[in-house]
Amino acid sequence: MPPAPKAVSKDYVPVFFPKRQGGAGAAGGAEEARTSIVVVGHVDHGKSTLIGRLLADTGSLPEGKLEAAEKASREEGMPLEYAFLLDALLEEQAQNITIDTTRIGFRYEGQSFEIIDAPGHREFIKNMVTGAAAAEEAVLLIDAKEGCKEQTRRHGLLLSLLGVSQVIVAVNKMDLVGWDQARFRELEKEIREYLGGLKIIPREVIPISAREGATVMRRDSKNLGWWKGPTLLEALVASRAKKPSGDEGPLRFSVQDVYRFDERRVVAGKLESGTIQVGDPVVFFPDRKTSRVKTIETWGDNQASTRVGTGRCVAVTLEEQIFVERGHVGSLPDHPPVESREVRARIFWLDAEPLRLQAPVTLRLGTQSVETRLVAIDRVVDADKLEAVNEAREEVGRFEVAEVRLRCRRPLVYDAHDQVAATGRFALQRGSRIGGGGIIIFAEYSLSLAKAVKGEHLTWTEGRVTSEARAAHFGHEGAIVWLTGLSGSGKSTIAVALESLLFRRGIGSMILDGDNLRHGLCADLGFSIEDRAENIRRAGEVAKLMAESGLVVISSLISPLRKEREAVRASSHSAGLSFAEVYIDAPIEACEKRDPRGLYQKARKGEIRGFTGIDSPYEKPENPDLILHTDKESVEDSVAKLLRHVLGLVQLKEKDQESAGGPGGQI
Amino acid sequence: MSYLQHLEDQSIYILREAFANFKNMAMPWSMGKDSNTLIWLAKKAFAGKIPFPLLHIDTTYEFPEMLSFREWARKHYELDLIVMINEEARKRGVGYETHDPVTVTHELKSAALQQALAKYKWDALVTGIRRDEDSTRAKERYFSPRTAENEWEYRDQPPEFWGQFTTAVGPGEHVRVQPLLDWTELDVWEYVRREGIPIPKMYFAQNGRRYRSLGCWPITKSIESSVDTLEGIVAELKTTKTSERAGRAQDHHERNAMQKLRAKGFM
Numbered sequence: 036m037p038p039a040p041k042a043v044s045k046d047y048v049p050v051f052f053p054k055r056q057g058g059a060g061a062a063g064g065a066e067e068a069r070t071s072i073v074v075v076g077h078v079d080h081g082k083s084t085l086i087g088r089l090l091a092d093t094g095s096l097p098e099g100k101l102e103a104a105e106k107a108s109r110e111e112g113m114p115l116e117y118a119f120l121l122d123a124l125l126e127e128q129a130q131n132i133t134i135d136t137t138r139i140g141f142r143y144e145g146q147s148f149e150i151i152d153a154p155g156h157r158e159f160i161k162n163m164v165t166g167a168a169a170a171e172e173a174v175l176l177i178d179a180k181e182g183c184k185e186q187t188r189r190h191g192l193l194l195s196l197l198g199v200s201q202v203i204v205a206v207n208k209m210d211l212v213g214w215d216q217a218r219f220r221e222l223e224k225e226i227r228e229y230l231g232g233l234k235i236i237p238r239e240v241i242p243i244s245a246r247e248g249a250t251v252m253r254r255d256s257k258n259l260g261w262w263k264g265p266t267l268l269e270a271l272v273a274s275r276a277k278k279p280s281g282d283e284g285p286l287r288f289s290v291q292d293v294y295r296f297d298e299r300r301v302v303a304g305k306l307e308s309g310t311i312q313v314g315d316p317v318v319f320f321p322d323r324k325t326s327r328v329k330t331i332e333t334w335g336d337n338q339a340s341t342r343v344g345t346g347r348c349v350a351v352t353l354e355e356q357i358f359v360e361r362g363h364v365g366s367l368p369d370h371p372p373v374e375s376r377e378v379r380a381r382i383f384w385l386d387a388e389p390l391r392l393q394a395p396v397t398l399r400l401g402t403q404s405v406e407t408r409l410v411a412i413d414r415v416v417d418a419d420k421l422e423a424v425n426e427a428r429e430e431v432g433r434f435e436v437a438e439v440r441l442r443c444r445r446p447l448v449y450d451a452h453d454q455v456a457a458t459g460r461f462a463l464q465r466g467s468r469i470g471g472g473g474i475i476i477f478a479e480y481s482l483s484l485a486k487a488v489k490g491e492h493l494t495w496t497e498g499r500v501t502s503e504a505r506a507a508h509f510g511h512e513g514a515i516v517w518l519t520g521l522s523g524s525g526k527s528t529i530a531v532a533l534e535s536l537l538f539r540r541g542i543g544s545m546i547l548d549g550d551n552l553r554h555g556l557c558a559d560l561g562f563s564i565e566d567r568a569e570n571i572r573r574a575g576e577v578a579k580l581m582a583e584s585g586l587v588v589i590s591s592l593i594s595p596l597r598k599e600r601e602a603v604r605a606s607s608h609s610a611g612l613s614f615a616e617v618y619i620d621a622p623i624e625a626c627e628k629r630d631p632r633g634l635y636q637k638a639r640k641g642e643i644r645g646f647t648g649i650d651s652p653y654e655k656p657e658n659p660d661l662i663l664h665t666d667k668e669s670v671e672d673s674v675a676k677l678l679r680h681v682l683g684l685v686q687l688k689e690k691d692q693e694s695a696g697g698p699g700g701q702i
Numbered sequence: 703m704s705y706l707q708h709l710e711d712q713s714i715y716i717l718r719e720a721f722a723n724f725k726n727m728a729m730p731w732s733m734g735k736d737s738n739t740l741i742w743l744a745k746k747a748f749a750g751k752i753p754f755p756l757l758h759i760d761t762t763y764e765f766p767e768m769l770s771f772r773e774w775a776r777k778h779y780e781l782d783l784i785v786m787i788n789e790e791a792r793k794r795g796v797g798y799e800t801h802d803p804v805t806v807t808h809e810l811k812s813a814a815l816q817q818a819l820a821k822y823k824w825d826a827l828v829t830g831i832r833r834d835e836d837s838t839r840a841k842e843r844y845f846s847p848r849t850a851e852n853e854w855e856y857r858d859q860p861p862e863f864w865g866q867f868t869t870a871v872g873p874g875e876h877v878r879v880q881p882l883l884d885w886t887e888l889d890v891w892e893y894v895r896r897e898g899i900p901i902p903k904m905y906f907a908q909n910g911r912r913y914r915s916l917g918c919w920p921i922t923k924s925i926e927s928s929v930d931t932l933e934g935i936v937a938e939l940k941t942t943k944t945s946e947r948a949g950r951a952q953d954h955h956e957r958n959a960m961q962k963l964r965a966k967g968f969m
Contacts (some may be wrong), residue, residue: 036798036920040765045769049900052932069705138833138884148704161861165843168863197863291718296751303749305715305865335742346703348714350749351716361722383860399866460864461759467870469860550877 036345053307055670069140069147072271073167075194076176077186081207085176085245086139086150093140093253093268116456143252144272161385164472167193172201172274174267175226179212179242183225186574192416192436195233196383198456198474202230203270204240210247214258239270281345285307287372287458288317288365288451289401294350301332302359303350307401307457309367311349312342317365319357320448321374323487326355358491362403364448364458370457372448373478374485375609378407378441382463382473389430390463393503394504398443399469400461405447407463410503410611411440431471438476441610442502445495449477481605482598502611505585511542511685513582515607516677519594520619521648522634523626525665525673529619530591532674533681542587542685548580562645570597575603582612587685595647597654613684617677618659625666706893710743713881714846715865717747717828718843720879721754723869724826727879730815732757733768733775734916735901736830736882739890741779742899744795744828744880748785754828755782757818759809763785763918778900783820788814798920806918825871828879834886843868850874888939895932895964906930 074082090096139150143387152165167173173194177187194202204226204504212218223240230237241250242262249255250266265273286309294301311317311328318325331340343349353359360446366372378398384390412428416436431437452459452474462472506512516533518526527534530546537544549570553560560566571594578588594600600616607614626648627635638646645651661680663673703711720727728750729744731737744752758772776783788796791809798806818824831842843859845867860868871877882890894901904913911924929938 040767040919042766043770047767047774049774050903050906052895052898067704109709165861165863239749291715292722294749294751294753296748296753297751301749305711305716313826332749334746344703346708346711348711348718348747357943401865402719457864462864462866464866467868467872469862469868472863472866571838 053630070172070271071149071150071151071170072172072174073151073170073199074174074176075167075190076524077178077181077184080176080178080187082176085174085205085207086152087252088245088248089150089268090139090141092248093141093143137511137689138494143268146272148271163193164197164383164385165680167199168197170199172203172271173199175202175204175237176207177204177222177226179206179208179218179222182222183229185672188229191230191233193383194435195235196381198452198460198473200235201274202235202237203267203274204237204329205243205267206240207243207245209242209259210244216261238274239265241265241267241270243267260409271317275318281308284345284455285370286311286317286365286367287455289351290319290361290363291361291367291402292361298358299352301350301352304365304402304603305348306343306345308345308455310342310344311351314517316368318368318371318484319359319363319365320372321446322358322363323485324357324359325368325487326353326357329354330629343360353646362449364401364403368484371481372450372455373480373609374446374448375479376443376446377476377609377611378443378447378449378475379438380441380461380473380475381436381438382471382613383421383430383436384433384471386432386468386470389432391430396470397464398441398447398461399464400447400449401458403447406444407441408441412437413440414438444497444589449475449478451475479605479608482601484603485606502583506687509543509585511587511687512613513585514613514615514681514685515578515582516586516587516589516615516617516681517594517603518589518591518617518619519600521621521623521626521653522593522646523629523631524619524621525670526591526619528670529663529665529677530589532670533589533677536674536678537681544587545581546590547574547581547588547590549574568596571599571603575606578603579607579610579612583610587681593647593653595651595653597657600656615660615680615684616656618656620662621666622663706889706896709885709889710727710746710893712884713743714747716879716881717744719865719867719869720826720828720845721748723878726822726824727754727826727828728822728824729754729756729828731758732830732916733758733771733902735890735894735905736832738899738901739893740828740830740882741775742897743846745779752779752781756786757784757786759811759814759818760785760787761918762792763810765904765916765919767902767904768916784818786814786818789819803921819876825875826877826879827882830882831880832882832885842880842883844880845869846878846880847871848876848878865875888936890938891932891939895936907937
């Protein structure tokens, strides 16, 4: 044992260094950006050889490694085997543990890269997902001789699911097919078509030989003289240069927590997309309360930041004391996210126990965590054959990929994955364990921002009766049939006729009439632009509640503005309801001639101001679900057409009717 | 964004996620460079206040400078610091004078940690471990569950992606939260340099020797080096071929010593 060390002085102070000048962004080492790459492909198509070659050619191997591998290969009487290099490196790094992802760095042309080595064997898909989800770029390897194999396709599918859309395809082992250009073009066509089906456009498809070192870093003019495209490393460097920072995207600020450790109230979170600046009016979803950013809090920095960009974890204070909590998402008013209980997604499932319809799981997106049920499996993709399995499915099994619909207990704030990747993907957790994940394939963006919620600490209560159970009980689904058109176009006549026809068929229905509403719920509203908008909003909310209870709601309001009708549509869809916009189309001349209530006459005389069609605009629907020309067809014909459309909307599918056993057959 | 900035933001994200998800967390703190980097990151994550206690497991074989550093840092960072000593083992006479380093490390560190866990019932512990330190640490997750027996089931770890971590534990279990997992030794030093983080003087050469990794004084060797600046440390690391923990005797006492220690709850 060494002698005990000496005591130190009482007024001890550690080593203090001045904060380094230049700070972030200065050249060298860890201060540059780094691109993470995952190399995937069928087993034996040359993954290890390629990684070994990349490290050797770029001079990124520890000293002596290359020499040792050369010596070992010579002793075996073999040419240098690049795969050994990687294996030796990994062995040193991981000894007997090879099942997990490893990271290996290399540099080329002044840029830093990091290879995430993700094992591709079927049983290790869980680890591959963990690895590949962290990658920004993927190199998909194909053996020129063997062509696309099952794992080539499966890895392609997983890349598309994980949102790794930056893909370079390397057709490897070109030496084994005599450097044949025709063979390369044939494979290029095949893989481009396949990836195209997954909406992945590979940036480059490059012929290489990792073993021979052709077109990895160096060109091979002797054998691949016909190749005029970039080398693999050139392609990687080029993509690095093109990569957007994400700062250009819309602001998505995931709130992690609100701290009140001292007099400050600090909102801490991550910028998933976009930038945040002092003074910005930030709307926090799902409550839609707005406050300006007062300060961006920095600790350990002498100068205060006034603007920070994507990927940063920030802490801000707000001008207004609004209620904000973990799980809220900040956005700027002009480009809000979607807020909905319905999620359409492509998911992958990793857990041994399948994910069953209606079983509760927790959906975790950013810092949101919401109870969710799988309500429909639209399509299951067999990852082995990559074919859509069409039979009706009750569950998604291990390693399966499926297009599904999920319904959340309370609204989820999200984006479509192709709009904002970070807020368009989620994990699914069952019990305490993450069992799968997915990307959101559809989001219905609203044209206008819904009203802010004034209350605080609100919760969502959901009864035990699901909408499926309600539909089974009544024998039909609830829905909103939104009639829009000029005064006198025939909305009320049609609404009344439709209501009684539906009711006679055993379908619960109810008219929501604009004038009637103004006697009660909307008695405080006049006819200003604001009041008319509020009138539509309230009508929409009431229609939604009634439809959720299982009724077919027939709304009969002029609802002249497109923006307002679209808001009701989006809000109905986000509650999981069918919504049909029906345009009751009659020329204003015809309406004025009918003038059932003498209103046009009064408007012409100037007794009514702001009358739609006279001195207030009516915006025709752009894509109505149905148009009824009431000036050209009889009321009976119009109503018959509408009835057919509505029945198609609310009738239960055969399977549901069986289980319903109720009045469904009467439809 | 620079890679260091990415690492900093990722670590801050992890620290905040841990604090938001666990009721009762703590941060073991060894006063080494990784530990001090963690304090720095926690200060940033929580806008200047570290809202959970730090734990120093005092083996009673601490370098005097480290104890002085501890008292200095407690005041400087306004830490809520808990010091834990396995008094029972010391009374039994466990010590480097009489026992092998693996036994002493287990008793005075891992067992002391167990005692602290039993006393304070933490559900999450923030550690400063890094993948590049040791082979058994390479396959760690950012949030790594431990059983009630403080064991690690590394063969069946939950997947971890898109910033979603394992945040729920059963009774008696806890999660190791590892914000520095993706950092390398070089990254830590580059960050110490970028941020100007105060660290013990022992990392810098005195009389031609310095410490690269700090542990108990009887089993921690200094290396030959004349480096006395951060720039020098960074430059030295870029060319060295010896591993960081080469000077830590307990790792090398027997084959797979580290694996055995870690399976029994060592960090």
